[in-house]
Amino acid sequence: MTDAAPEVAEPASTPEPPARSPRRWPWHLAAALVYLGLGLLVMAHFVGAPNDRVSGHLANDNTWFEWLLSHGAYSVRHLSDPLFSVRQNYPAGVNMMANTSVLGVTLPLAPVTMLFGPKVAYVVWMVLGLAGTAFATYWVLQRWVVRSRTAAFLGGAFAGFAPGVVHHANGQPNFVSNFVLPFIIIAVMRLGVTGRWLRDGIVLGLLVTYQVFINEENLTVTALSCGVAIIVYAALRPRAAWRRAKHFLLAAAVTTAVAGTLCAYPLWFQFNGPQSFASLPTYQSWGEDLVTYVTFARDTIVGDPIVEKTMGRPEQNSWFGWPLTTVVVIAILALVWRSVTVRVAAITAIVLAVFSMGPRIRWAGTYTDVAGIWHYIPDDLPVIGLLVPSRLTFGVVGIFALIIAVAFDALSRVPRKSLPVRLASGAGMLAIIAALVPLIPKPLPAIVDERPPLFITSGAWKAYVPEGRSLIPLPPPNKFAGRDALGWSAWAEHEFPVPEGYFLGPNENGIGRAGVASSMLTRLVNRTVKENKVPLITPKVRAQVQDDIRRFRGSVLVLRARPANDNVREMVNQLVGPGEQYADAWVWRVG
Secondary structure (H helix, E strand, C coil), X not given: CCCCCCCCCCHHHCCCCCCCCHHHHHHHHHHHHHHHHHHHHHCHHHXXXXXXXXXXXXXXXXXXXXXXXXXXXXXXXXXXXXXXXXXXXXXXXXXXXXXXXXXXXXXXXXXXXXXXXXXXXXXXXXXXXXXXXXXXXXXXXXXXXXCCHHHHHHHHHXXXXXXXXXXXXXXXXXXXXCCCHHHHHHHHHCCCCCCCHHHHHHHHHHHHHHHHCCCHXXXXXXXXXXXXXXXXXXXXXXXXXXXXXXXXXXXXXXXXXXXXXXXXXHHHHHHHCCCCCCCCHHHCCCCCCHHHHHCECCCECCCCCCHHHHHCCCCCCCCECHHHHHHHHHHHHHHCCCCHHHHHHXXXXXXXXXXXXCCEEEECCEEEEEECHHHHCCCCCCCHHHCCHHHHHHHHXXXXXXXXXXXXXXXXXXXXXXXHHHHHHHHHHHHHHHHHHHHXXXXXXXXXXXXXXXXXXXXXXXXXXXXXXXXXXECXXXXXXXXXXXXXXXXXXXXXXXXXXXXXXXXXXXXXEECCCCXXXXXXXXXXXXXXXXXXXXXHHHHHHHHHHXXXXXXXXXXXXXXXXXXXXXXXXXXXXXXXXXXXXXXXXXX
């Protein structure tokens, strides 16, 4: 990229791209269709039978996000507070702001959820999240960064379908739905350029507000990335930074005022409302392994699941493969002295990569005795204490997308006065494309997910669960088991509450953890399933279970009727008396 090319950090030196013409729209439409096709490819094993499939890798998270879709539909249907729910962990409830509830997606998708169910809505969300992120990145790149639409298309394709993004598509659509982030980044980088600081500040404030309700963690990663980039740019171009400083600071103040006002109560509720917590130390140890930058991810066309046995099973955020990592490094070395954008991006990527290594450095799947920078960051540091270090690599993903587009664009505009130059530039463009080909995603694995019992799907439960009481599925939803039962709640769109659950909440010291301390009932069911025999039921144990049922305000226990659950059925009979069979379920009236 030459100094005459459009620069994100220094756009004043270059002209704005030409006005949009109708002839550009076929290109935009083609890009959107290709991205949608890739999204459908990723979810191919779900598309044919969405109501009968669940992720083969992250089934618990898959079901959790289906439950969140039902939460969005429930909130719209009942006009209830979307920031809190008692439909899980009844009656204490769940702080939805502290649980990546993705209200910015689940509320708009409420009509789809209500019409077709949460499983269909989940697949729609995943496909549109992948394709939408790719197209948003493409749009920003071709509008403000590069002139070549092919370059923008390649950068967008990587941003939307990077191995780390696809890895999260196994069950975490909140890390796939990054379609707002490219607009936030370009808005930050252009603050102070147009002179319209009020307008620019308002627009950025609204974008930040919306992203808060999609994924706060990726918003934090983006904010840290932009902060590093701004500091680096100011150090590299102090005079240019000074010229922009006044309008930049005015726009930033407006952004803070807009986003601060709109998000003040939701964020207060997240950190101070019921069932809130300030830090999540359990996940602070998750760091990136540097060797993974040259490793192919499991879900790419050349990836092999066996690599996880040697590299462990971390989130595959940085598994870019050696061809692309090599090409990006070469592109940076070739362009770094010609483009301030590349210099800023390269330094920012290095900073993010170093911090993403976590509190203890890991090499080729093995933890070393070397402490990472994150080791010196307190676990209870506000906001940062909730960040998983390895996810800082999402910032590196965005920078790789930028370098891919900038490098391809620079090669496409090299003056081709001689055959060697034409061959060299052509070879460079082919090298970029060839490095991306191995990262084409495979359809994600899906397994058969048994539908809820007829007792649930037929609505027969309504005669057993009066207002103010809960339905207790067995096993109750918890971090170790009960995913199937949580799916019953999602399928019924939260019309009955359930106790305990699969969510993040505070422990007795206010520190974040997964779920709650298991009740005696939950421990008994989990133990029976694990040991495949009925435990000894003493009067003391029976009394503890009765206390659990009263605490849950339970009115009925429900167990799927199948041979594998016979021991659980016998145990429950000993606890509360004989049950009755309703089609494919056993039920016990307990209140």
